[in-house]
Amino acid sequence: MNSLILGSGFGLYGYLPGVSTFCKFIYLDIKYKEKFFCRKELKKFSYKIKWYDNIAKIINDVNYVIIAKKPKDQFKIIKSLNLKKKNKHLFLEKPISNNPKNSLLIIKYLKKKKIKYSFGFLFEYLSWYKLLKKKISKNGKIKILWYVKKNKENNNWKYIVSQGGGSLRYYGIHLIKIIFDLKFLNLKSNFISANLWRSLFLDNKKNILEVDFKITNKEKFKIIYNNKILINSMNPFQKLLNSKKIDPRVSILKKYIKQNLSNRSARYEKYDRFIYFWDKIEKYYI
Secondary structure (H helix, E strand, O other): OEEEEEOOOHHHHHHHHHHHHHOOEEEEEHHHHHHHHHOHHHHHHHHHEEEEOOHHHHHHHOOEEEEOOOHHHHHHHHHHHOOOOOOOEEEEOOOOOOOHHHHHHHHHHHHHHOOEEEEOOOHHHOHHHHHHHHHOOOOOEEEEEEEEEOOOOOOOHHHOHHHOOHHHHHHHHHHHHHHHHOOOOEEEEEEEOOOEEEEEEEOOOOOEEEEEEEEEOOOEEEEEEOOEEEEEEOOOOOOOOOOOOOOOOHHHHHHHHHHHHHOOOOOHHHHHHHHHHHHHHHHOOO
16 A cells, blocks of 8 residues: 655654654655754654655556645545546545635535545544543533633744634634534534634533633633643643654554545545535534
């Protein structure tokens, strides 16, 4: 099995170590060469790398494709690949596209072309999510508090709402996915700005889920269930992100990749419903 990675950021320091376990060769654009060798923790994977300067010449040798590029560019990239072989699988990054409307267009295109795919919503593979899922019964109250420290030196697309950034589309989309999966589908209150998202959801068992998200000057991630703290950490992954070491999210990516390679059935309808739920949250203000 061979993989192709498109993206020189998280594609390199996240997906490359994650996918290396499952493939013989990893194809990378020769333009990424300098960034690859600048990261010392990646050098041990260099024996698996095949560099290319013309994607058309190597695409038929690829079994699965990882796209970790800007959300607004994702649809254009998918169409440009012109994937046809049945064994191709697309690993796509969240938030699917830069807004719900364009995200639905991607899902419809993949369905029409019968392309198998998955999206990198990683929270469902974390231990706290599994614990929370077990604890939810009736008349419970959950509060998820997540503060993200803004990188003042890197004012990039991740903070620009129209490009798929901001509190909801880049960060909050992770929470929207688990809220959807946990079936907290009744939205009771909602406030969204570029740097803030606060919402209240109910499920059909009268459980309450409250979200308090903020892009600010500190990092914090806390989950409280029925007034008891379940998680109290600096981020959802409960590990320090260090650019000089293998990214701690790699172990989670491996679980995600393994699951989707063993069960590569496309879930078009489920993602349709999820995107409609996301759209509902964006349009609902109280």
